[in-house]
Amino acid sequence: MAQSTVQTFISPGRYVQGKGAISRLGEELAQIGKRPLMICDDMVWNIVEDDVTASLKAAKLPVIREKFNGIPHPKEIGRFVELLKKHNADIAVSVGGGSTHDTAKAAGHSAGIRWVTVPTTASVDAPTSTLGVIYTEDHAFLEYLYFPRNPDLVLVDTQIVANAPAEFLIAGVGDALATWLEAKAVAGSFSDTIAGDLPTLTGTALARLSWDVLWENAIPAIAAVRDHVVTPALEKVIEANTLLSGLGFESGGLAAAHAIHNGLTAVPQTRGVQHGYKVNVGSVTQLVLEGAPFADIRAFVEFTTRVGLPTTLTEVGIDVDDAETLRIVAEAATAEGETIHNMSFEVTAESVVYALISVERLSRQIRAEAGLPEPVKYVAHH
Structure with a gap:
């Protein structure tokens, strides 16, 4: 039973959805920071690389991407905290599914920067939330992590979702x-x-x-x-x-x-x-x-x-x-x-x-x- 009598509602700063929306990524990110780091596995990057690169270049943002290895476990999150610092990134941008988003949220929070989610499937409701689901290295549930805020931006290209x-x-x-x-x-x-x-x-x-x-x-x-x-x-x-x-x-x-x-x-x-x-x-x-x-x-x-x-x-x-x-x-x-x-x-x-x-x-x-x-x-x- 709740101790509180207060009610609270939270949400991401901005939600953008539509066919071809990936072309807007650069201009949307430019409102948030100057050095985004793309967190993305190889399979997804092969699908989005051309569109993401064109969009970031048009917005005069650097194209920096590091490979996500598939499971949001503490070591993988720690690795991305170091990569964010190494690249002097000011936005962690997850491109992919729920595990990618949870990793970016956790790493972005630990690195003290902002985070953005770009879902390429509509398979989970992780992209909008303050919640990260953390697993062990063999993919058993470990814990929920709660972050103090939602993503600054959620951007969904519905054609990419339709292609999955x-x-x-x-x-x-x-x-x-x-x-x-x-x-x-x-x-x-x-x-x-x-x-x-x-x-x-x-x-x-x-x-x-x-x-x-x-x-x-x-x-x-x-x-x-x-x-x-x-x-x-x-x-x-x-x-x-x-x-x-x-x-x-x-x-x-x-x-x-x-x-x-x-x-x-x-x-x-x-x-x-x-x-x-x-x-x-x-x-x-x-x-x-x-x-x-x-x-x-x-x-x-x-x-x-x-x-x-x-x-x-x-x-x-x-x-x-x-x-x-x-x-x-x-x-x-x-x-x-x-x-x-x-x-x-x-x-x-x-x-x-x-x-x-x-x-x-x-x-x-x-x-x-x-x-x-x-x-x-x-x-x-x-």
Whole structure:
């Protein structure tokens, strides 16, 4: 329960989205600093190098880029702090996915400079937030880091997002759908949000808007991405996955769905499963935990299965009869300080295990009755 009676809402300084928006990067960065350092992995840099270089040169900014190695762990963050100092950079610019953004935020904060995010997929809501998710070197969840401010700029080129594999957008829908389920739980329990106080009406309303936009537009948007075209539905879903979900989770609050995601990262079977896929299993589990109306659970399982998201443990690599794995997941999800304790009732590791077990049979039954595909076991590739 919250100690505060104050409500707080936080957001990035500026949000820019649209087809071809990458050409505006230089002029936008020039309003913030003089020596940006691009933090970007090789695969993404091959896609954006020409556009980024042209845009920075047009704005008379230097083109400095250092390779991101893939996982936001303390050593990688420390390496970028040193690189920012070496290049005398005054802005850390992450170009890529959520792990790149979390690394840039942490390194930029430690180096005492500003930071900017340029998402190339709409797979997570990390780009807008003050939050960094830090992992161990073998990609198990380590901790959340909270920074004193949001990025100065978030810039999303929707054509670059449309060119990425559809699985990234699908994962983003899974991450963003949890936003309303969790914000609703937090509003009902009078818990604090990541912004540090009670949620504002604004934060909770944006979480709800994200949900509504996705139910209306997710399936046509995913169809558009499969053809690499930008449509109005895709523009709306990119905004929902990135801005609305980002503002909604941060100023609306997190609850069980993301805590269960963190629990799932504690076991090796789920390595390689995208963040939003695991979050969706967390969302179904949260609905079961809170005793949601069956009609709501059925609608959610049917819709997210049609979107292409997992709704069973099987699909994230876990055997429902593996009691030891379920215990590890549940204990990590209910660790002290986890967001699952923002629910309006006490949640124990045992109740999480029971909910996880229940989700498997229930989702299979709902899918069979709706004529939807049977779950396929995820096999991790090492």
